[in-house]
Amino acid sequence: MAVSRSGRGTVSGPWDASELGSPAAVLDRWDLGGLLVPRTPSVRVEVSYDETRSALVQAVLINGANALQLQAFRSITSRDWASVRNDLASNIRGDGGRAHESIGRAGPELRTRIPVTTPTGSEPCRTPG
Structure with missing residues (x-):
C-alpha cells in the first residue's frame, strides 16, 4: 500500500472531502455529516439520531453478519x-472493557474490547484519531 507523508494510505484513505477529486466521487458516498462513506450495494446503513440535539449520533454499516459502527468525535x-x-x-x-493505544494505518488509535451481551462477552473495536 502506498503511504503519504501524513501516514494515510494514498490508495485506501482516509481522505478529506477536498482530496476526493471529482464531484462524482463525493456524490458516490453516504453523507453522514462529518463522515463521507463510500456506497457499496451489499451494505445497508442504520443511523441513530438525537432529536434533542438535532444531530446524527452514529451510523452502523451492515454487510451480512458483519457490522461497523461509525461515530465522529471532535476535540x-x-x-x-491525546x-x-x-x-x-x-x-x-x-465500563469493564480493555483499551490500549497503538499506531494504525491512519496514525494513533485505540484498540479496545467493548463489553457487550454476546457469548464472548466483549467485541474488538478500533478508534482511529
Whole structure:
C-alpha cells in the first residue's frame, strides 16, 4: 500500500472531502455529516439520531453478519486528541472493557474490547484519531 507523508494510505484513505477529486466521487458516498462513506450495494446503513440535539449520533454499516459502527468525535480547541483518546479509554475501562493505544494505518488509535451481551462477552473495536 502506498503511504503519504501524513501516514494515510494514498490508495485506501482516509481522505478529506477536498482530496476526493471529482464531484462524482463525493456524490458516490453516504453523507453522514462529518463522515463521507463510500456506497457499496451489499451494505445497508442504520443511523441513530438525537432529536434533542438535532444531530446524527452514529451510523452502523451492515454487510451480512458483519457490522461497523461509525461515530465522529471532535476535540474542543483547548484539548488535543491525546486527551480525547485518554478519556475514551478511561470510559471503556470504567465500563469493564480493555483499551490500549497503538499506531494504525491512519496514525494513533485505540484498540479496545467493548463489553457487550454476546457469548464472548466483549467485541474488538478500533478508534482511529
